[in-house]
Amino acid sequence: MVAQPSPPALPRGRRDARGERRRAELLDAAIDLIGAQGIDGVTHRAVAAAAGVPAASTSYYFRSKDELIHEALRTLAEREIERLRERRAALGDAVADLDETTEALAAWIEEQLTPAGRVAMLAQYQLQLEAARRPEAREILQAWKDGTDDLSETAMRSLGASDVRTSGILLVCAIDGLRLRLLASGHAPLEGDELRGVLRALLVGLTAGRPKRV
Amino acid sequence: MVAQPSPPALPRGRRDARGERRRAELLDAAIDLIGAQGIDGVTHRAVAAAAGVPAASTSYYFRSKDELIHEALRTLAEREIERLRERRAALGDAVADLDETTEALAAWIEEQLTPAGRVAMLAQYQLQLEAARRPEAREILQAWKDGTDDLSETAMRSLGASDVRTSGILLVCAIDGLRLRLLASGHAPLEGDELRGVLRALLVGLTAGRPKRV
DNA sequence: AAATGTCTTGGACAACTGTCCAAGTCCTGT
DNA sequence: ACAGGACTTGGACAGTTGTCCAAGACATTT
Numbered sequence: 175m176v177a178q179p180s181p182p183a184l185p186r187g188r189r190d191a192r193g194e195r196r197r198a199e200l201l202d203a204a205i206d207l208i209g210a211q212g213i214d215g216v217t218h219r220a221v222a223a224a225a226g227v228p229a230a231s232t233s234y235y236f237r238s239k240d241e242l243i244h245e246a247l248r249t250l251a252e253r254e255i256e257r258l259r260e261r262r263a264a265l266g267d268a269v270a271d272l273d274e275t276t277e278a279l280a281a282w283i284e285e286q287l288t289p290a291g292r293v294a295m296l297a298q299y300q301l302q303l304e305a306a307r308r309p310e311a312r313e314i315l316q317a318w319k320d321g322t323d324d325l326s327e328t329a330m331r332s333l334g335a336s337d338v339r340t341s342g343i344l345l346v347c348a349i350d351g352l353r354l355r356l357l358a359s360g361h362a363p364l365e366g367d368e369l370r371g372v373l374r375a376l377l378v379g380l381t382a383g384r385p386k387r388v
Numbered sequence: 389m390v391a392q393p394s395p396p397a398l399p400r401g402r403r404d405a406r407g408e409r410r411r412a413e414l415l416d417a418a419i420d421l422i423g424a425q426g427i428d429g430v431t432h433r434a435v436a437a438a439a440g441v442p443a444a445s446t447s448y449y450f451r452s453k454d455e456l457i458h459e460a461l462r463t464l465a466e467r468e469i470e471r472l473r474e475r476r477a478a479l480g481d482a483v484a485d486l487d488e489t490t491e492a493l494a495a496w497i498e499e500q501l502t503p504a505g506r507v508a509m510l511a512q513y514q515l516q517l518e519a520a521r522r523p524e525a526r527e528i529l530q531a532w533k534d535g536t537d538d539l540s541e542t543a544m545r546s547l548g549a550s551d552v553r554t555s556g557i558l559l560v561c562a563i564d565g566l567r568l569r570l571l572a573s574g575h576a577p578l579e580g581d582e583l584r585g586v587l588r589a590l591l592v593g594l595t596a597g598r599p600k601r602v
Numbered sequence: 603a604a605a606t607g608t609c610t611t612g613g614a615c616a617a618c619t620g621t622c623c624a625a626g627t628c629c630t631g632t
Numbered sequence: 633a634c635a636g637g638a639c640t641t642g643g644a645c646a647g648t649t650g651t652c653c654a655a656g657a658c659a660t661t662t
Contacts, residue, residue: 190629190638212517214428218620228641233621292520299517299568303426306510306571315572340589344562347569351561354513354568357520358529375554379593404608404659432650442611447651 197235199225204246208300209293216243247301247311251318254298258321262328270332272381276374283353283369287361295357322346333381341380348376411449413439418460423507427514430457461515461525465532468512472535476542484546486595490588497567497583501575509571536560547595555594562590 203224207215218232218239225231236242286295304311327342335341352372417438421429432446432453439445450456500509518525541556549555566586 192629193639196639210521212428212521214426217618219618230622230641230643231639234639234641239620296517296520299513302568302572303510303513303517305573306506307426309574312572312574319569319573337589340586341593343586344590344593347565348558348562349565350568351563351565354516354564355533355557355561358516358526359519359533360523360526372554372557375551376558376593379555379558379590379596382593382596406659407609410609431648433648444611444613444652445609448609448611453650 193235196225196227196231200227200232200235200242201246201249204242205250205297206293208243208246208250209295209297213243213300213304216246218242244310244314247304248314250294250297250301251314255318255321258318258325262321262325265325265328265332268332269334270329272333272374272377275329275333276370276377279349279373279377280370283349283356283373286353287356292357295353299354299357330380333377335381344380345376407449410439410441410445414441414446414449414456415460415463418456419464419511420507422457422460422464422514423509423511427457427518430460432456458524458528461518462528464508464511464515465528469532469535472532472539476535476539479539479542479546482546483548484543486547486588486591489543489547490584490591493563493587493591494584497563497570497587500567501570506571509567513568513571544594547591549595558594559590 200221204216204221207220207224211220216239219229221242222229222232232242236245285291301311301315305315323342323346326345327338330338330341330345414435418430418435421434421438425434430453433443435456436443436446446456450459499505515525515529519529537556537560540560541552544552544555544559
């Protein structure tokens with residue numbers, strides 16, 4: 175019996191730091207592809223080419239294409255959740271001004287309309303559609319959603335909203351719909367001031383809502 | 389020179405009613421596939437199988453897969469635009485109550501959470517993502533967007549909102565984000581009354597917004 | 603009934619895909 | 633220095649894909 179040179183393409187115990195790095199590069203490339211071409215743009219060969227490595231690499235680091243995609247989506251969510259945590263921490267318990275919140279939101283959205291931001295956004299929406307079909311993707315999305323809801327609630331609280339849960343959800347949904355509209359239309363409309371006007375109206379509406387019960 | 393039996397798979401002038409019907413069936417099958425499996429679930433063979441016709445049919449009626457997909461998305465949009473027009477006409481210029489508008493919105497959303505509604509919704513969001521990448525899809529979406537904006541503005545006007553353009557856009561975006569959230573989470577949350585509570589809060593906010601200018 | 607076009611369809615083809623292998627390289631602990 | 637394991641990679645394989653063709657079925661007009 176010949177000594178098996180390595181586990182048959184199942185990197186169970188990874189030791190090498192190189193390997194870890196290459197794996198991360200492959201995931202980066204996969205995330206970019208998801209954003210730029212859609213989930214089905216992710217093929218072993220395309221990912222390898224985008225990462226500048228030989229084609230067989232992807233098969234070595236991931237048991238299957240499904241696992242590769244799953245890990246890519248998980249990594250994407252992980253990163254974004256980390257960002258949410260930072261923003262949440264920065265917000266703290268301070269009382270916020272309506273104008274500065276408007277400005278912060280607008281700046282955040284505009285940042286996402288850069289080419290790189292667009293790709294990241296597209297990948298995120300792709301994940302949402304995937305979650306609508308596959309429960310595994312839904313699990314990935316869950317923590318992300320909790321993060322955005324939490325951040326949004328905090329923002330509404332610091333604006334003095336009455337029902338922070340409801341208005342928090344509404345803020346998340348409205349922003350999500352707005353971003354998708356900007357994406358889908360090539361973000362031609364709602365430039366600069368108009369974006370701010372819409373955001374301001376939204377925040378005004380959500381804070382002015384009386385604590386009415388149903 | 390042998391007499392060419394037919395234009396080489398380019399059905400320029402269609403006469404036969406049979407052909408028109410089969411073409412429509414293929415488009416139906418393609419739309420369903422887009423919703424159920426995503427745009428890349430659309431393959432010549434899968435569409436033909438779903439429509440219950442031989443595989444070569446799709447190549448006869450559509451010059452390429454791209455055209456098949458494009459036509460399917462166009463048909464999807466066409467149908468939905470027609471529905472929007474009906475609703476718009478039903479709304480008319482009447483003054484609406486906040487409660488009945490809430491109920492109408494909730495009923496409409498709940499109708500979309502049925503299995504068939506889910507598939508249609510998924511196809512729509514797929515089109516939005518496609519539009520983010522391809523200008524051709526953007527053209528398809530344009531008329532649809534105009535229709536929803538128009539309906540939404542009308543609704544806000546009949547609720548007595550001050551700035552119907554801004555609040556109309558916000559209503560569209562919030563509903564769009566809300567539907568996506570319901571889709572992505574398997575619409576477990578926001579059942580029944582909570583959905584109505586959120587919708588009501590949204591409408592209250594959008595109508596209570598003072599006519600503030602930036 | 604014959605002609606003229608559309609429609610129908612089984613089969614073929616090259617290109618691409620996911621996956622796997624076998625032989626090599628490199629690093630690390632001893 | 634050397635052994636053992638992780639890493640690397642070119643190539644191969646079968647399955648799926650988009651597209652096309654050629655031969656026939658069908659309908660309608662002449």
